[in-house]
Amino acid sequence: MMASDISSPLDISPYLELGCKHAQRGERSYVDCTAAQIEKRFSCLELGEVPDYFRSLTPAAPMLECFFEAENISNNESEYVQYKGCGMLPLYSKYLVYYQGEIQELRNKTDVKKFFSPIETPQEALALVSALTGYIPKYEVIIPSGFVKMINQIVPSYTKSNGQNYEVRLFSYKCEGCGNHPYFFVNYEVTRSGDLSELSREDIYRDPKEDNRCQD
Numbered sequence: 001m002m003a004s005d006i007s008s009p010l011d012i013s014p015y016l017e018l019g020c021k022h023a024q025r026g027e028r029s030y031v032d033c034t035a036a037q038i039e040k041r042f043s044c045l046e047l048g049e050v051p052d053y054f055r056s057l058t059p060a061a062p063m064l065e066c067f068f069e070a071e072n073i074s075n076n077e078s079e080y081v082q083y084k085g086c087g088m089l090p091l092y093s094k095y096l097v098y099y100q101g102e103i104q105e106l107r108n109k110t111d112v113k114k115f116f117s118p119i120e121t122p123q124e125a126l127a128l129v130s131a132l133t134g135y136i137p138k139y140e141v142i143i144p145s146g147f148v149k150m151i152n153q154i155v156p157s158y159t160k161s162n163g164q165n166y167e168v169r170l171f172s173y174k175c176e177g178c179g180n181h182p183y184f185f186v187n188y189e190v191t192r193s194g195d196l197s198e199l200s201r202e203d204i205y206r207d208p209k210e211d212n213r214c215q216d
Helices: 013-017 038-042 052-056 109-116 122-133
Strands: 021-025 028-032 046-049 063-069 082-084 091-099 102-106 159-162 165-173 177-179 182-190 196-206 213-215
Touching: 038 046, 038 091, 038 102, 052 122, 091 109, 102 109, 109 122, 122 159, 122 165, 122 182, 122 196
Parallel strands: none
Antiparallel strands: 021 028, 028 046, 046 063, 063 091, 082 091, 091 102, 159 165, 165 182, 177 213, 182 196
């Protein structure tokens, strides 16, 4: 899946002024910047808006996610921010930010951390972890009917100060690989310079219909 279903996206008016427009492909929304040749300039297959909670990141900069195809770069993290698995294409993403009158490319995790550090609030920490990993906050976790619960108690997302650093809980889904495909949470520690350390993770529920399935 590429562009996300985002109910309250960030302001992207600088891109619209350059000739970009909101567009729809089936049920998925995206940003069409072909008139401004932004996809061509930055080798993007598609552009998508980012979640509203990214507005906590500073400096404030209108931001788009650039999805692109590439082969044989999964072991080279200098070439992308996120790997978007579970599809027919080897799909990756990076970010474009409109800052100081020009579009800048945040090509990898190091670029993202450098641009948005120092991290000075729990809200910034949450947004940074999400931007780097693709994991999302969930403040109400509802297990769908027919799914198997895997832990006794599910604690929703949170952010808190942890000494000089921050602790963040986000959620995701294991779509790739063979075997079971659970939904899970991950707790991260985030430093002021934007470095992440995984503290813990745990599976929370799964769809038994997806057990023992293989997916790239």
